[in-house]
Amino acid sequence: MTATSTAVKLSAGTVGSLDVPGPSYDRSQVTTGIVHFGVGGFHRAHQAMYLDRLMNEGKALDLGICGVGVMPFDLRMRDALVSQDCLYTLVLKDADGSWEPRVIGSIVEYLYAPDDPEAVIEKMADPATKIVSLTVTEGGYNFSPVTGKFDATNPKVVADLQAGAAPQTVFGLVTEALVRRRDRGVVPFTIMSCDNIQGNGHIAAEVFTAYARLKGEASGDAGLGDWVAEHVAFPNSMVDRITPVTTDEDRAQVAERFGIDDAWPVVCEPFTQWVLEERFTDGRPPYEEVGVEVVPDVEPYELMKLRLLNASHQALCYFGYLAGYRLVHEVCQDPLFATFLLDYMNREATPTLQPVPGVDLDVYKPQLIERFSNAGVRDTVARLCAESSDRIPKWLVPVIKENVASGRDVSLSAAIVASWARYDEAVDEQGEPIEIVDQLADSLKALAQQQQDDPLAFVKNTDLFGDLAEQETFTKPYLATLASLHEHGSRATLENLVANAR
Ligand SMILES: NC(=O)c1ccc[n+]([C@@H]2O[C@H](COP(=O)([O-])OP(=O)(O)OC[C@H]3O[C@@H](n4cnc5c(N)ncnc54)[C@H](O)[C@@H]3O)[C@@H](O)[C@H]2O)c1
Numbered sequence: 235m236t237a238t239s240t241a242v243k244l245s246a247g248t249v250g251s252l253d254v255p256g257p258s259y260d261r262s263q264v265t266t267g268i269v270h271f272g273v274g275g276f277h278r279a280h281q282a283m284y285l286d287r288l289m290n291e292g293k294a295l296d297l298g299i300c301g302v303g304v305m306p307f308d309l310r311m312r313d314a315l316v317s318q319d320c321l322y323t324l325v326l327k328d329a330d331g332s333w334e335p336r337v338i339g340s341i342v343e344y345l346y347a348p349d350d351p352e353a354v355i356e357k358m359a360d361p362a363t364k365i366v367s368l369t370v371t372e373g374g375y376n377f378s379p380v381t382g383k384f385d386a387t388n389p390k391v392v393a394d395l396q397a398g399a400a401p402q403t404v405f406g407l408v409t410e411a412l413v414r415r416r417d418r419g420v421v422p423f424t425i426m427s428c429d430n431i432q433g434n435g436h437i438a439a440e441v442f443t444a445y446a447r448l449k450g451e452a453s454g455d456a457g458l459g460d461w462v463a464e465h466v467a468f469p470n471s472m473v474d475r476i477t478p479v480t481t482d483e484d485r486a487q488v489a490e491r492f493g494i495d496d497a498w499p500v501v502c503e504p505f506t507q508w509v510l511e512e513r514f515t516d517g518r519p520p521y522e523e524v525g526v527e528v529v530p531d532v533e534p535y536e537l538m539k540l541r542l543l544n545a546s547h548q549a550l551c552y553f554g555y556l557a558g559y560r561l562v563h564e565v566c567q568d569p570l571f572a573t574f575l576l577d578y579m580n581r582e583a584t585p586t587l588q589p590v591p592g593v594d595l596d597v598y599k600p601q602l603i604e605r606f607s608n609a610g611v612r613d614t615v616a617r618l619c620a621e622s623s624d625r626i627p628k629w630l631v632p633v634i635k636e637n638v639a640s641g642r643d644v645s646l647s648a649a650i651v652a653s654w655a656r657y658d659e660a661v662d663e664q665g666e667p668i669e670i671v672d673q674l675a676d677s678l679k680a681l682a683q684q685q686q687d688d689p690l691a692f693v694k695n696t697d698l699f700g701d702l703a704e705q706e707t708f709t710k711p712y713l714a715t716l717a718s719l720h721e722h723g724s725r726a727t728l729e730n731l732v733a734n735a736r
């Protein structure tokens with residue numbers, strides 16, 4: 235879709251003339267101090283926005299962001315950002331239909347790694363770079379959710395480990411930069427994960443150290459893994475802001491409402507939260523001055539967010555899709571679904587949480603339903619159904635395992651897993667095909683299709699579920715829900731689950 239003819243192409247030259255707030259700082263004076271892998275919607279709605287807030291106060295101007303993409307998909311982001319001097323419009327969409335725009339200027343350069351891996355490595359090796367941050371999705375960490383160990387058999391990792399290979403992965407690129415810093419006597423940067431993974435800093439430490447050990451072994455640099463483990467900081471963080479995929483309609487609306495021709499604006503909800511562990515090797519922006527909670531221990535916040543918000547997203551998406559919904563707010567404005575979500579949160583997620591400093595869960599949980607119900611955001615059920623094999627094992631399976639181990643009921647969590655298994659049969663309740671978007675789509679569909687003969691086939695996948703298929707506390711409600719989904723459909727199944735929970 236092309237922007238309306240009166241819209242002005244966003245650029246360093248035009249930003250000052252727009253009728254929308256933008257950088258009050260001189261971007262030509264901003265230098266790179268943060269390298270970020272995975273510049274998608276979320277990074278631009280969250281970390282880059284917080285930094286822009288600081289820059290608007292005249293701070294952190296030496297900590298501008300250099301975005302890096304490693305995936306083919308990132309070519310589009312490179313072209314979009316480079317065409318507009320890395321500026322973009324961030325639009326907060328309120329439930330009342332109002333839109334609040336701001337042009338963000340904290341990303342100052344963008345490198346597409348396959349174009350020039352050496353440039354990316356040297357950017358990170360530069361002593362001016364203090365932090366390498368990541369939003370590379372749950373799958374980007376390349377670890378088994380069951381064992382927590384790095385997958386050294388990934389073909390791209392295997393290729394990066396070859397002597398003399400130009401690195402393609404975030405592991406290969408980052409490790410080479412760390413080697414250069416070590417050899418040049420430069421303090422290592424902090425690796426700051428901003429992905430939705432419990433203990434994201436611990437996991438980042440695990441996978442980057444594992445890669446460094448393998449690289450060290452392959453290149454005769456035996457101490458490399460230990461050096462990374464000892465000298466690199468990996469803060470944990472809890473990150474939160476619902477950021478749906480930008481649509482062509484969003485682009486057209488940004489042009490029409492604000493007169494900005496922006497190749498890739500970002501839209502999101504007004505709510506934002508970032509709780510960050512204080513653990514950095516070489517300083518950090520004074521994030522606490524712009525609303526970030528910097529704390530010694532992030533774990534209670536992470537558990538709360540991943541098990542209440544993210545797991546609830548999975549709780550609503552398959553049942554919602556099967557019931558005919560395509561937009562998240564429509565699902566959550568349906569009282570049956572809202573009740574089911576709150577039942578899951580109260581009965582099964584909450585008993586696995588720790589006390590969360592400063593947070594009243596009785597306020598937080600209904601607030602989630604309100605956020606999900608924001609009709610302005612137009613988040614899609616499809617976004618939540620995608621890459622489920624990276625999400626359910628990391629967010630919901632730990633809740634189930636903890637409850638099973640403590641002898642508590644898991645009926646609702648088991649039902650959510652059953653709804654995923656039913657969804658992955660790839661045919662909806664009207665007999666129409668469902669497109670399963672998942673890197674494991676083929677194997678998941680094959681398992682789901684076997685469940686007419688073997689109803690436990692899907693959950694016998696031990697890579698995703700460990701030994702849950704052998705736990706009767708889990709299998710009993712799982713089998714009951716799966717049978718009900720086949721026999722009565724999504725809505726009637728939910729009605730029954732909700733009634734039984736009373
Ligand atoms: N969208 C949200 O509401 C939201 C909110 C909180 C946290 N997050 C976190 O941010 C992540 C990204 O979300 P998004 O909305 O920006 O998605 P997105 O699809 O817009 O961007 C994802 C980015 O990750 C990159 N990526 C994917 N796999 C990779 C890999 N193996 N190696 C390197 N880069 C890889 C992609 O190329 C892309 O640049 C989520 O997976 C989640 O962990 C998202």
Ligand SMILES: O=P(O)(O)OC[C@@H](O)[C@@H](O)[C@H](O)[C@H](O)CO
Nearest residue numbers: 430473474475476477544547618
């Ligand atoms: O982006 P993912 O894959 O981590 O998960 C999908 C959603 O649950 C997630 O993006 C939420 O919208 C987000 O975590 C809200 O802060």
